[in-house]
Amino acid sequence: MPAQRLSVVVTRRLPAPVETRMKELFDVELNEADVKMSREALVDAMRRADVLVPCVTDLIDQAMLAQAGDRLKLIANFGAGVDHLDVQTARQRGILVSNTPGVVTEDTADMTMALMLAVTRRIPEGLHVMQAGEWRGWAPTAFMGGRIGGRRLGILGMGRIGQAVARRARAFGMQIHYHNRKRLRPEIEDEFEATYWESLDQMVSRMDVISVNCPHTPSTFHLMNARRLKLMKPDAVIVNTSRGEVIDENALTRMLRAGEIAGAGLDVFEHGHEINPRLRELSNVVLLPHMGSATIEGRGEMGEKVIINIKTFADGHRPPDLVVPSML
Structure with a gap:
């Protein structure tokens, strides 16, 4: 039977x-x-x-x-x-x-790089102008963004996905820095020419781009809180393809609106699909519907x-x- x-x-x-x-x-x-x-x-x-x-x-x-x-x-x-x-x-x-x-490691890392480029190169703004039929031709000062080559990338969470992001970012000429619960083995650091920061505060204050790649646990809830977000340089951007709860979304929104952070690329949000409406209104923010593994x-x-x-x-x-x- x-x-x-x-x-x-x-x-x-x-x-x-x-x-x-x-x-x-x-x-x-x-x-x-x-x-x-x-x-x-x-x-x-x-x-x-x-x-x-x-x-x-x-x-x-x-x-x-x-x-x-x-x-x-x-x-x-x-x-x-x-x-x-x-x-x-x-x-x-x-x-x-x-x-x-x-x-999902490789797919999420791809999306992380896509968000970095979208924010720093102002891709959504250009897309909007084209779709609205408002483009009037090329101009020397139009849609000027920033080059990511040579920028310092701070990876928060250097597990499988964080390392996959580092591998891609190195190919773009970025300098790799990271904060992790445990320091990586020397041979892995050497592979990425990565600099380890025991102090997250010190790393955040010196980076051009922050990539959040750590899981959501009680210890990582609001790890990027208002105090830590204020440590970021005014021309820095933050990208999150991990879990929305790691960033204090209201504090991030306030700082983006005030111009205290240059931009953000978010694929995940603190309250699921209920996104702060003020966040949607900002031209320096790229929002995606949790597409990292899609x-x-x-x-x-x-x-x-x-x-x-x-x-x-x-x-x-x-x-x-x-x-x-x-x-x-």
Whole structure:
């Protein structure tokens, strides 16, 4: 008699090949409408599923996990970040948590460089003029931005993505500086000709570009707060493709409006899709809708990792991308 297939609930639409493969392997319930599930709907899903496949927009906290019941055994997150999940409570309740690390590294680093160039070279302003039909021809002083070659780049968080950003920035002729919880090995520093700053304050005050590439944890919440943002040079720019909560968005908005920071490129925001309306009005800011990992290849690889984690669990083994509280 064949083994009973796992019941899997997926909270949002995934790439079609991923959903097709899931249906072949598991008893899958898909979110055909692709509408964000409410807290009540998520709790209901956790009560009737063996496996839940959420994504970054699904906040799953202690109170919700307390209502999950005994059936749920695995939360196979579609994405690398797990700060939206209470991993500690899940493990205490016997629920494993897995994620999809590594697959978004190159895509996110590409987007970081794109935002750097967009802000420093005023690409959105030029695009707006062209789309509005307002361009009257080339002029010697029109749309003058800044050259990134030779500029000092301060990377906040020198993990996989931070190092991928450094590799690209070196090719553009930028000088690499970084702040990290732990200093990198000498051979890695040598590869990027990178300068380590133990003091984040000192690094921030000397950089031309700040790139935020650290995860959101209790210790990184508002790491770039009002006091630290004020240390930035008036002609410096800041780029964030990591987590919005790392920057005090209201303080950043005030400083950008006052001209105390030259510009910002943001792919993530402190309150999800609820963006400070004053931030939208600024011409020296480039805002993107969390597109850092949005490549066909990247999302497909994320889906493959989710399937492998569920299939390995179904076969009675430890999911290869198991998240444990000590990792966080």
